[in-house]
Amino acid sequence: METLRTKLSDRLQMVASFVNKGDVIADIGTDHAYLPAYLVSNKICPKAIASDIGTGPLKNAEKIVFRANLHQHIKLMISDGLEKYSPDNADVFIFAGMGGTLIVKLLENIDWIKNNEKRFIFQPMSHSEDVISFLINNGFEIEEEKSCFDSGRCYIAFSARYTQTSKKYDECFPYIGLLPNNSDESSKHFISKQYNHLKKRADALNCANINLSEQKEIRKILSQIENYL
Numbered sequence: 001m002e003t004l005r006t007k008l009s010d011r012l013q014m015v016a017s018f019v020n021k022g023d024v025i026a027d028i029g030t031d032h033a034y035l036p037a038y039l040v041s042n043k044i045c046p047k048a049i050a051s052d053i054g055t056g057p058l059k060n061a062e063k064i065v066f067r068a069n070l071h072q073h074i075k076l077m078i079s080d081g082l083e084k085y086s087p088d089n090a091d092v093f094i095f096a097g098m099g100g101t102l103i104v105k106l107l108e109n110i111d112w113i114k115n116n117e118k119r120f121i122f123q124p125m126s127h128s129e130d131v132i133s134f135l136i137n138n139g140f141e142i143e144e145e146k147s148c149f150d151s152g153r154c155y156i157a158f159s160a161r162y163t164q165t166s167k168k169y170d171e172c173f174p175y176i177g178l179l180p181n182n183s184d185e186s187s188k189h190f191i192s193k194q195y196n197h198l199k200k201r202a203d204a205l206n207c208a209n210i211n212l213s214e215q216k217e218i219r220k221i222l223s224q225i226e227n228y229l
């Protein structure tokens with residue numbers, strides 16, 4: 001087994017920072033398998049599963065895994081989301097680099113994810129609020145959230161676990177999650193981005209004089225986010 005010399009992007013490095021030493025991980029939508037290859041070759045994870053829906057991406061993964069001589073430690077698998085998985089395959093299930101709407105689709109109707117011994121790491125590229133809403137409405141808690149800049153773009157990632165909670169959250173929580181606890185520039189930037197996005201939507205609805213109840217809901221969320229700007 002070789003240590004991969006290639007550095008991870010700042011985005012994937014942020015995702016990797018959620019993984020604890022000894023965790024067996026499953027990387028769903030792995031594409032090139034950079035993340036599991038990095039985690040295994042740096043001896044953070046003893047083994048990993050790297051899966052993808054596409055044969056093309058899995059071929060990319062195969063190249064990386066064989067080149068680094070990691071094939072005895074990383075299992076490559078074609079799977080539509082969690083379709084081919086069972087809970088005993090891994091301790092931590094990672095969904096990075098996919099849209100939030102797709103991530104929610106991949107979690108819906110998979111009952112075994114409601115297991116407090118499993119941890120999930122998400123790095124949605126868009127609609128992170130859909131992922132957080134799904135999680136908090138289904139008894140999961142967000143444990144940790146981080147953000148970073150990578151090539152001029154701001155990314156977030158968070159970890160979650162099923163705790164069977166029915167905790168009540170402010171309406172703004174799906175949009176900004178735990179980022180108000182962080183003091184770094186990228187977290188502030190992401191909160192402002194969510195604020196501006198919602199404001200645009202509310203202003204457009206106001207201009208068109210439609211969806212008054214949605215406008216009211218968005219204004220409420222905006223006023224909550226203002227406390228963190």
Ligand SMILES: C[S@@+](CC[C@H](N)C(=O)[O-])C[C@H]1O[C@@H](n2cnc3c(N)ncnc32)[C@H](O)[C@@H]1O
Pocket residue numbers: 012028029030031032051052053054057079080081095096097098102106
């Ligand atoms: C943009 S790449 C992200 C690669 C890597 N996870 C990262 O963060 O850099 C998204 C990958 O998700 C895969 N994908 C899309 N839909 C999927 C699904 N339903 N199940 C598994 N993988 C999927 C795509 O084939 C693609 O390789």
